[in-house]
Amino acid sequence: MHIYPNKGRLVSREARREMALQRAAELKARIIDYLDAREAIPSGLEAAAEIEANRQRIMAYFGAGEDDWQDWRWQLQHRITSVAVLEELVPLTEAEKEAIKRVERTYRWAVSPYYLSLMGKDAACPIRRQALPSAAELEDNTGVLDPMDEELTSPAPAITRRYPDRLIINVTNQCAMYCRHCQRRRNIGEVDRGRSRRELEQALEYIRRNEEIRDVLITGGDALMLSDAMIDWLLTELDNIPHVEIKRLGTRVPVTLPQRITPALCRVLAKHPPIYLNTQFNHPREVTAAAKAACDRLVQAGVVLGNQAVLLKGINNHPFIMRKLNQELLKIRVRPYYIFHAKPVKGTTHFITSIDEGVEIMEKLRGYTSGLAVPTYIINAPHGLGKTPILPQYVLARNDNQVVLRTWEKRTLFYPNLGCQKEQAEA
Template identity: 80%
Template sequence: MRISLTRKPKDEREKKEIALKRAAELKARISDYLEAKAKIPSGREIAQEIAARKEKIKKYFGASEAEWRDWRWQLRHRVTSVEVLRELIPLSKEEEEAIRAVGKVYRWAVSPYYLSLMGDEPDCPIRRQALPSRPEIEDKLGIPDPMAEELTSPAPCITRRYPDRLIINVTNQCAMYCRHCQRRRNIGEVDRTRSREELEQALDYIRSNPEIRDVLITGGDALMLSDQVLDWLLTELDRIPHVEIKRIGTRTPVTLPQRITPALCRILAKHPPIYLNTQFNHPREITEEAKEACDRLVQAGIVLGNQSVLLKGVNNHPFIMRKLNQELLRIRVRPYYLFHAKPVAGTTHFITSIKEGIEIMEQLRGYTSGLAIPTYIINAPQGYGKTPVLPQYVVSKGEGQVLLRTWEKRVLLYPDLGSQSS
């Protein structure tokens, strides 16, 4: 029997029948995802596999568990050579040759921790983000600075693209040099933290521009600063009356969760409100160690968000993105942005079509909680800022009504009562 939701049911029995039919219909809509998600394991779900690889890495370096948990040990033992890498993971001859060739042009380094998340297969999403590949040096389409950051820097360390907020770029150092990095032009071969003099000039610029209410500390990775320098910088920002919030951009919860120490959290807790955005790109990156790091930050009063990058061969599938965002909510990280990959020199092999990005967003809305749906963003050329790109749900507008398309692709009339009264 076909039951219409537009007519009034006759009795309670028919109401129950309608509700049960609708529930079955909704359950069927995610049956494909429920079947597929088991094949997209999170790091927490493959903890034993990761632990075995971790023990192999520890044995190679002769490291204790205490050393493994020390973020400074992790930085000192970043893998930067093919000779070490092939002792720790299987590498084909082609992979070795590609890494050597790319390494002559672009720097690479992988923390032991992030290496422990890596699968043996060449198309592992962790490998693709961490290990150089030949397309990096074959790229003819990318440009060094597609967001024109060098043309939007009115003072040392400052990038300003919006009326009320700006970036302080504090270092070029990261725990790992991601192959899709948007600022690889700044990496160089030497880790360099901006000098106290340069940071003072950035602070002077903020002090002299009272419209700036929101400051993002980033890099590189903001948490590569020492605790002492970070505490000093946050204190100086707290002393500027018109700065209302501070934000920190860091990938350490993903690539180096050992950096999120109790001492660091005590410092951050002194300077509310702080919003910290990180970058988980695949469920495999969500491990117990990452969760523990996020727990410590939350307990310190830090609000956590995630800014994924849509990367071909890493996460450009609706089910991967759905699983990622649901797993993020479980560790109290709110999906915030999904960035369309930028045409940075050496990275364009990661770029998907915009159509594909919109289709992924279509498969999130309605299929999971709104909490698990980020905003899909394209960074406009020449530094003109973030531009949201959304599926279209308003089909047409008429006098006193609009035609809507729902997440299930039902097309329905909706009364625009506000327009009638105006």
């Protein structure tokens, strides 16, 4: 018999194994509810047959071939922007059609054929809710156009600066699709417009003059709506600024227009390491074979991928949806980075959840899935005051001798504060 000391007791090997089996059974019981529920949350990979049927129907409507579908410029040229076309491709009630017609008088909308192909028939489909206008956009009496006060944090053309060592260059107002929860819908006009070369040169000059800037995020709109040549020029200019250490791209095209991630674009990006690309998958259904292929190309080009989901009512405000999303993202080599609490942007506040829901989602991620699948839950402080992490309370009390901790299973334990005790002894 093999024995070992355990809390002052001698325990046989057989007893140790029995204890381990009991603990394993206890852990398994904690995840059974998710295992049962996840089948009802199909990813885009799991819904491939339905999505392919949608794709074929959309291609037939436009008289398009495979080469057309895979051409991102064709996708942009054939964005759905009218109810007349939309109702030929997805089922719409009279109330839905009327709502879209009323909303489009105030807020622009456009959906790429690709993203439309992900859409289910149910009115509650998470793709549909992100892409198609609803009457709730006109019923918003609490939202504001610019809750982040970006106009007041722009010290130079195209620049937004909220932090000591990093800033944003806003390069365009164009996106592949105009998400209904967009935080910058005030910039979306009837014309897609990129920043002028002069404005971008002024932004670059501001960066050159401020040597503390080591991290530059290129966004918009969508950074990858720029041409390959413009992206190459801008990244080259940033490479030539000695104190700029990393470049980041903010883009949703891996989700809404994966055809944009061409071999030619990837060759451009491969020339300019280190590049970090943050995208925005909000639901597992967006994780498709096409999105995976786009992410594979980016990874092979040396681009580091992260995801910044937005917590959206009726789309992903459930712990199991967010857990599956993050697990699906890791499978395509996209690291969950942030979950953003939705901002009170005018026309979008029907998407805002309670903060309690966000904290509950974080409670059901930590410990229940790998740490790689646990992003940081963020509230963007109003008036451009920056990102504030919101966490469940794990430290219940502390003093110089010990810390009272709550584990992910909500067990309370006392942990010795040894470093503080040693400092006191040495003093």
